[in-house]
Amino acid sequence: MGRWEPNARERLATAALQLYSERGYEQTTVAEIARRAGLTERTYFRHYADKREVLFDGSGALQELFVQAVAEAQESAVPIDAMAAGLDAVSAVFVDRRDHARQRQAVIVANAELQERELIKLASLSAALADALRVRGVAEPAASLTAEAGVAVFKIGFERWITATEERTLSQLMRESLDQLKVVTAGG
Amino acid sequence: MGRWEPNARERLATAALQLYSERGYEQTTVAEIARRAGLTERTYFRHYADKREVLFDGSGALQELFVQAVAEAQESAVPIDAMAAGLDAVSAVFVDRRDHARQRQAVIVANAELQERELIKLASLSAALADALRVRGVAEPAASLTAEAGVAVFKIGFERWITATEERTLSQLMRESLDQLKVVTAGG
Numbered sequence: 001m002g003r004w005e006p007n008a009r010e011r012l013a014t015a016a017l018q019l020y021s022e023r024g025y026e027q028t029t030v031a032e033i034a035r036r037a038g039l040t041e042r043t044y045f046r047h048y049a050d051k052r053e054v055l056f057d058g059s060g061a062l063q064e065l066f067v068q069a070v071a072e073a074q075e076s077a078v079p080i081d082a083m084a085a086g087l088d089a090v091s092a093v094f095v096d097r098r099d100h101a102r103q104r105q106a107v108i109v110a111n112a113e114l115q116e117r118e119l120i121k122l123a124s125l126s127a128a129l130a131d132a133l134r135v136r137g138v139a140e141p142a143a144s145l146t147a148e149a150g151v152a153v154f155k156i157g158f159e160r161w162i163t164a165t166e167e168r169t170l171s172q173l174m175r176e177s178l179d180q181l182k183v184v185t186a187g188g
Numbered sequence: 189m190g191r192w193e194p195n196a197r198e199r200l201a202t203a204a205l206q207l208y209s210e211r212g213y214e215q216t217t218v219a220e221i222a223r224r225a226g227l228t229e230r231t232y233f234r235h236y237a238d239k240r241e242v243l244f245d246g247s248g249a250l251q252e253l254f255v256q257a258v259a260e261a262q263e264s265a266v267p268i269d270a271m272a273a274g275l276d277a278v279s280a281v282f283v284d285r286r287d288h289a290r291q292r293q294a295v296i297v298a299n300a301e302l303q304e305r306e307l308i309k310l311a312s313l314s315a316a317l318a319d320a321l322r323v324r325g326v327a328e329p330a331a332s333l334t335a336e337a338g339v340a341v342f343k344i345g346f347e348r349w350i351t352a353t354e355e356r357t358l359s360q361l362m363r364e365s366l367d368q369l370k371v372v373t374a375g376g
Contacts, residue, residue, distance in 0.1 A: 078375045112308075119307040120300075144344050145369045152336035156329050181333045185373040187266050188330075 009047045009057070011037040016054040017100070020107040025051070025114060052117055055104060059121045063128055066090050066154075070132045079138050083150035084178060086129070090154065091171035094161075098170075102162045126151045153177045197235045197245070199225040204242040205288070208295040213239070213302060240305055243292060247309045251316055254278050254342075258320045267326050271338035272366055274317070278342065279359035282349075286358075290350045314339045341365045 005011075015036035019028040030051060034044045048054045069089035073082035094101060108114040129147035138146065157174040160166055166173070193199075203224035207216040218239060222229045236242045257277035261270035282289060296302040317335035326334065345362040348354055354361070 079372050080375055115311075116304040116308060119311055120304060123303075123307055141344050141348060141365055141368055142372050144347075145340060145365060146372045148340035148344065149337065149369065149373060152333060152340065156332050156336065159332075160329060177329055177333060180329055181337065182373050184267050184330050184334045185337060185370050187268055 005039055005043055008037070008039055008043055012039065012044055012047055013054050013057055016051075017103055017107065020055070021103055025107055025111045052114060055107065055114065056117060056121060059125075062090055062093065063121075063125050065093065066125065067128045067132045070129055070150075071135065073136075079133055079136070079142060079146040080149070080178075080182075082133065082136065083129070083146055083153075084175075086150060087154060087157070087174045087178065088171060091157075091169070091174050094170050098162065101158075102164075105162050122151055122155060125154075149181060153181055193227055193231055196225070196227055196231055200227065200232055200235055201242050201245055204239075205291055205295065208243070209291055213295055213299045240302060243295065243302065244305060244309060247313075250278060250281065251309075251313050253281065254313065255316045255320045258317055258338075259323065261324075267321055267324070267330060267334040268337070268366075268370075270321065270324065271317070271334055271341075272363075274338060275342060275345070275362045275366065276359060279345075279357070279362050282358050286350065289346075290352075293350050310339055310343060313342075337369060341369055 012033060016028070016033045019033055019036060028051070030044050031041050033051075033054070034041045037044075048057070066086045066089060070082045070086040073085040077085065108118055126144075126147045129150055130144045133143035133146055134140070153174060157170065157177040160173050160177070161168075161170045168176075200221060204216070204221045207221055207224060216239070218232050219229050221239075221242070222232045236245070254274045254277060258270045258274040261273040265273065296306055314332075314335045317338055318332045321331035321334055322328070341362060345358065345365040348361050348365070349356075349358045356364075
């Protein structure tokens with residue numbers, strides 16, 4: 001698969017994001033994405049199941065990384081500190097991806113179907129994080145609540161990071177959001 | 189509208205939930221729902237836009253109630269206490285609805301499309317709660333984080349409430365979940 005098409009997966013993802021940004025998600029066809037990438041429709045469907053999935057290509061790897069960092073946090077770490085280790089790990093991945101993330105987000109907020117898919121991915125992330133915490137011996141409902149808190153910090157830290165004027169790093173914003181969550185839940 | 193069809197809206201919702209439980213959501217048609225309720229398909233579409241919406245009839249009112257309680261919490265209440273007032277207000281509505289909630293949830297978890305709709309409703313609730321907190325003078329990101337925390341407590345408290353063996357009230361479970369969230373974010 002892909003032997004005669006170097007980097008086909010990345011080229012298709014880049015072409016799709018360009019076209020979705022230029023013409024809108026709904027107005028773009030898979031045939032056009034393939035053409036822009038210099039590939040065939042057949043090749044597209046060898047890599048992605050549909051028009052949506054090309055925008056969510058990284059979410060599986062992101063979830064894996066997040067969950068692994070939580071799972072491998074120091075044995076002595078309390079649940080929220082294990083979650084902080086996960087947030088640090090995912091922040092590192094996005095360092096050079098701010099423009100890409102902004103462009104992708106603009107496409108997603110313009111389309112209800114894409115927003116739904118994004119919410120499903122976050123719900124799946126939360127469930128996987130709760131699993132990892134239970135494996136660490138965290139009881140319910142603490143495991144699920146910590147997982148939801150982690151995803152909330154991730155979501156809000158990320159949203160702040162991609163606002164037009166924001167210059168702080170994702171890592172800084174994640175930490176600030178987590179600290180702020182601690183303040184508000186403590187009654188601040 | 190509905191002058192010759194007393195309680196048409198409720199009868200349709202009851203019939204839909206029965207049929208979705210008996211046959212599955214995908215296998216049920218609007219015509220069958222209308223027939224079970226002793227009404228016409230035309231009447232169905234006067235009340236609900238599609239097959240999904242009949243399951244989410246209460247979510248607008250729920251959001252309104254939640255948001256109103258947050259907005260009207262004592263002026264001196266810190267954000268998380270305003271959120272607790274909202275959780276109390278919505279808990280009161282469900283007192284006699286546990287069987288209904290269990291039946292509805294079983295239909296929703298069996299269908300990806302319905303789960304997506306549920307997640308959209310929760311995201312909308314979170315956005316509305318953050319708005320209400322900002323009106324109370326809460327800055328960002330505290331407003332959004334408190335709103336996400338409130339929705340997480342609502343979601344997890346609700347999930348626990350409808351598990352088969354659970355006998356505590358929704359109100360108790362909401363409070364316990366909120367207390368637990370405070371413990372985990374404090375590093376417990």
